[in-house]
Amino acid sequence: EDQVxxxxxxxxxxxxxxxxxxxxxxxxxxxxxxxxxxxxxxxxEFLFTLYSAGEEKEKERLKATLTKKESxxxxxxxKPEDSATYLCAVQAGTDSWGKLQFGAGTQVVVTP
Amino acid sequence: xxxxxxxxxxxxxxxxxxxxxxxxQDxxxxxxxxxxxxxxxxxRLIxxxxxxxxxxxxxxxxxxxxxxxxxERFSLILESASTNQTSMYLCASSSHRGxxxxxxxxxxxxxTVL
Numbered sequence: 626e627d628q629v630x631x632x633x634x635x636x637x638x639x640x641x642x643x644x645x646x647x648x649x650x651x652x653x654x655x656x657x658x659x660x661x662x663x664x665x666x667x668x669x670e671f672l673f674t675l676y677s678a679g680e681e682k683e684k685e686r687l688k689a690t691l692t693k694k695e696s697x698x699x700x701x702x703x704k705p706e707d708s709a710t711y712l713c714a715v716q717a718g719t720d721s722w723g724k725l726q727f728g729a730g731t732q733v734v735v736t737p
Numbered sequence: 738x739x740x741x742x743x744x745x746x747x748x749x750x751x752x753x754x755x756x757x758x759x760x761x762q763d764x765x766x767x768x769x770x771x772x773x774x775x776x777x778x779x780x781r782l783i784x785x786x787x788x789x790x791x792x793x794x795x796x797x798x799x800x801x802x803x804x805x806x807x808x809e810r811f812s813l814i815l816e817s818a819s820t821n822q823t824s825m826y827l828c829a830s831s832s833h834r835g836x837x838x839x840x841x842x843x844x845x846x847x848x849t850v851l
Contacts (some may be wrong), residue, residue: 659766659839668741668842669780684810712780716838722787723768723831724795727780 627652631713631728638703646698646731651711654718658696660689661712664715669712703735707716740764741843743828749849758846762801768831769811769836770795771803773824773844780827786811787833816827818850 629648638644657676661669673682675691682689686697686707688699698711710732714725744759759768770785772795776808782795786801800822804812811830815822825845829837 657839661842666825666845668829668845668848671839671841674839677803722785722793723833723840724770724782724785725840729779 626718627715627726629713629715629726631711631731633731635732636663636731636734638700638733640700640704640735640737643699643701643703645683645700646713646733648696648698648713648728649694650696650713650715651694652715652717652726653656654717655720656720657716658691659714659716660687660696660698663710663712663730667700672711697732700733703733707736708735739843741749741828741830743826743843743846745846746844747849749846749851750815750818751851754815754818754850755805757846757849758813758815758826758828758848759809760811760813760830760843762811762830762841763809764832764841765808765832766830766832766841767808768833769805770831770840771801771811771813772827774827775824780839784811792809818844820850822832822848823850824848 660672663669675688710730713728741762745795771783776818786805802814828843829839
């Protein structure tokens, strides 16, 4: 069974204090790993898709990396507006319909 | 830009009422999904559709049904609302024309059943 585990559950950072979020996964043939950002009371906003081990993608202060067992979302010099819940999801190669298996998320709070 | 809209941001209904949640996407996506999101449980798939009039059960379909009469519109129906269906409901759409099916989400509907 596909499984996605995110850690830590919550992270409190000072503005400018870089850190990393972890997403560990087991899946039948990874087709894609997705990162989303979710603000309170809103729908998830797509950030990145990673397809294969060794791949990296960047967007502003965020950088996502992928290995065969886990993905990291690095937040460099975060600002208060980076406060959100970050969700990781995997798509299995055996799935015909593009379904996603989500982790529980990491809630990030960045204080000034 | 992909746009997924949901008919209501907030909804309050009474136990036993029939509830309709509507979702519309404007990107000609084949796939559409309904999730519910609850604290500590994450996003759970209720139903999805890969074409007009086609539907498949997700992980938690009990107490729900869906309708997809047009490609851009996917409706979630609570036949007889119960208090345990109080939740955040999220709609998403995707296309299988690319290497992966990136799902794009709507803003969500916060449903409270009294």
